[in-house]
Amino acid sequence: MGVLLAGCGGPELPGGFAGRHQLETWDSGPNESAPETDKPDPGTEAAKLEAEPKTAASDDTVTFVLTNEGTQEIQFSLAYRIDLKTDKGWAEVPPEEDVAKETEGFGLLNGESWEQKIELRRFEPGTYRFAKEIELPGGKDKREIETEFTVE
Secondary structure, eight states: OOEEOOSSOOSOBGGGBEEEEOOOOOBOOSOTTSOGGGSOOTTTSOEEEEEESSEEOTTSEEEEEEEEOSSSOEEEESOOEEEEEETTEEEEOOOOSGGGGOOOEEEEOTTEEEEEEEEOTTOOSEEEEEEEEEEEGGGEEEEEEEEEEEEO
């Protein structure tokens, strides 16, 4: 279905993605709509999404790191969503780049990481969340994971 990443580093890919190994702990992000029982067993299908740094100025770049900590390959595309926290909840920020809608598929094996850099130049100060859909091979167990970041 897509490209399999092996090893550390590698050539730059569309949308500022690059391969990277990193092992962290399970964290589904602040997905308030998913019940606690909706999380997979961390020993089988676990993924983590992090923002580095968590707080940045509007002239900086944030790197979002997706790490597969499960026992099976996870699949995803370049597509993502960014939401702004408002007084009424979360509001989607219209995408500026075509990569936000890209559907080309990629895969990560256990222990592999994938990162994407987003420039913050168009973001006003506030709290945001970066959301990405992941799934197991064959379209099984599709879910969205999120991570929050702040623009000062």
